[in-house]
Amino acid sequence: MNKLYLLTTSILLSITPLNAQDLANKIPKEVNAVVSIKGGNLTELFSIQDFGKTVFGKKIEKELSRKEKSKTLLESGIDIASTGYYFYEATDSIQYHCALVPIKNSNQFESLFSRPEKITTIKGQKAFYKKYDKTSIMVWNDKMMLFINGKVSKSYFSNNKVRKQYDLPIIENENHLHKYGYYDIFESRSQEKDITFQYLTDKIDQIFNTPLPSKESILSNRDYLKAQNKNAEISIWVSDIMKVYSNILKESNIHRYSALLLNGIYSGKYGNQDISGHMFLEEKEIKANITYHMDKEMGGRMKKIYSNSLNKKFLNYINEEEILGYASYVINTEEFLTEYPKMIQNTLGDLYKTETDILADLLSIVLDEKAIGKVIKGDALFLMYDLNDKEVAYKTYEYDEEYNYKEIEKTRTETIPDFLLLLSSGDTDLIKKIFDYGQEKGIVSLENGVYRIKYKTLPTEIYVNINQEIITIGNNKERVIKNNTINKKVSKKHKQILQNSSSSIFINTQEIVKVAKAYNSRKKTERKLEYLFNNVEDIQLTTSKVKNNKMSIDLKMELPTGHKNGLQYLITLLEEMNK
Incomplete structure (x- = not known):
């Protein structure tokens, strides 16, 4: 059954336009996260018949086949071109992981089971689960399949009132339990599984036998609906990321830090901080984005922190024909030092309120935000x-x-990156003093106005040049000194990306593959690198500035010629890399 679970998982995330028959109406309105893939979109981009001809398709269909009968994906009984979902739901007592997959032929689906005698019935529906586990169950009928996994909450079952309801032994010292971590709150692993199983069967009954009123399903959740994009192949939505984070912390073995991380973060949280993301496998490019939706208070603070732009003079150092890639990052250092203590105070809420107030005041006294922001501007x-x-x-x-030893010096060959790092500063005096101190300690030397750093743990010398309020750091002395004095070539596209983004990463993929080829000595790897060299394009990752209390991360890669769309390209690429 493990392979069937993997097959189901690979197919379950499928979504079509929302309508009355959509399985989304089985998802409660207050769930914490929903992941989906539009199966209809995917089958339009790459047909099931064509997928069956690929290496991965053949492997899946081999697993579907039983005895002398050969099966295809279309004969799996799963409605691959229709709607399927994963959703995560956390309550005080249990965390559910659920996958909903549409079924078009339950008889075909049941024929996939190698041990049909193990199929049982739960709440009037056909089901399969492992008797020794009972924390994961697969349930289906003529319309849908549900795969559900549950994990009961340790914090909930450490409460003595709850323990009385379940005839569990009373915990004598609850304060000690919460302060230093959870003891084994169940008498046995089997007891925990039995309680989990009861929760799962109740959830199965709710999903299959108790239709949700329209106003109680996810389709009535405005935040979820606003985050949907009908053109995306893959989508993800997380409601209140801080609550999800606190749920994870609540069940982790965080021991003595549990009060700080759990009670503090949850009780002092901001308003809802949603996350939505989409992936587009288009005809000419692959795109993905993740958007962080903030409340007004958080949005205001983040907007201040990311209010700066990259120093325009940095553009004079870029020659696109020379570089393998770049990475930029921009914050307002002064605003960061001002706002971050406030964010910590808000996050911790009333927990250690006096201590955090004192700490924030001390930081404000010790740190001169304006002075530091002038020395290191943040770009x-x-x-x-x-x-x-x-x-x-x-x-x-x-x-x-006789095992006497002596220290000797040897040499080895190491691969060192050739890089340049640029920083802005409005007051370089303090930085020069730091390097002067390094000279006194014998770590730094000054050669023709350029600082040279040589330390035993560093594999290479580092050179630092401070000129016109720009600090240039690298391991190529000539480049550090002269890089901004020769003609540079940077396109309008990259100028706009660098100036309009709070952070960005550009990867010249072909050049990186070319370098990798030079260092490779294996024939099998050489073939893969050659394929990559002929079938990859540049990759660009950018983070936007804050606008309308939103901040987004965007990934883009154009498709090489000869590929119909992003899905076909990814499948072909995976096949080539697995040969």
Whole structure:
């Protein structure tokens, strides 16, 4: 059955436009997360028949086949081109992980089971589960299949009032329990499974036998509906990320920190902080985005922190024809130092309120936000050029026959990245003082106005040049000194990305593959790298500035010629990489 579980999981995340027959009407309005894939969109991009001809398709269909009869995905009984969902729901007592998959032929679906005699009945529905587990159950009828997994809450069952209801032994010292972590709150693992099983069967009864009123399903949740995109192949929505985070902490073995992380974060949370994400497998490119939806207070603070733009002078250092890629990051250091203590206070709420108030005041006194923000403005640009082999000295020990040892120096070849890091500063005096102190300690030397850092744990020398309020750091001295004095070439596209984003990553994929080919010595890997070189395009990841209390991360990659769409490209790429 394990392979059937994997098959079902790979197919379950399918979604079509919302309508009355959509399985979304089985999902409660107050769930914590929903993940979906539009099966109809996927089958339009790559037909089931074509997928069956791929290596992965053939492997799946081989698992579907029984004895002399050969089965295809279309004969699995699962409505692959229709709606399916995963959703996560946490209550005070249990966390549910549920997958809903549409069924078009229950007889075909049941024929997939190698042990049909193990099929049983739960709440009037056909079901399968492992008797020794009972925390995961698969249930189905003529319209849908539900795979449900549950984990009961340790914090809930550590409450003595609840323990009385379930005839569990009373815990004598509850304060000690919460302060230092949970003891074994059940008498046996079997007892915990039996309680979990009862919760799961009640949930099964609710989903299959108790129709949700329309106003109580996820289709009446405005935040969820606003986050949907009919053109996306894959979608994810998380309601109140801080609550989900606290649920995870609540059930983790965090021991003595449980009061701080659990009670503090949950009781002092902001308003709802939703996350929504989508993936688009289009004709010419693959796109994905994740949007962080903040409440007004958090949005206001984040907008201040990410209010700056990248130093325009940094653009003079970029030559797209030379670099393997870049990464940029921009914050307002002064606003960060001002707002972050407030965010900590808000997060912890009333827990340790006096202590956090004092700490925030002390930080405000000790830290001069304006002065620090002037020294390190908060913008940075990292440029990656190449990989170079370098002989690096290291110390080891040599032993004689009597196990006496002496320290010796040897060398080894290490691959060192050739990079340049740019930072903005409005007051470089303090930074120069720090480097002058390094000179006194013998770690730093000054050569023609350029600082040279050489330390035994560093595999290479680092050079630092401070010029025109720009701090240039790298391991190529000539580039550190002269990089902004020669003609540069940066496209309008990258200028806009760097200026309009709070962070960005650009990967010149072909150039990186070219470098990898130079370092590779295996024929099998050489073939894969050659395929990648001919079938990859540049990758761009950007983070937006805060607007309308939202902040988004966007990933884009154009498709190489010869590929029909993003899905066909990904499947073909995976096949080639697995040969």
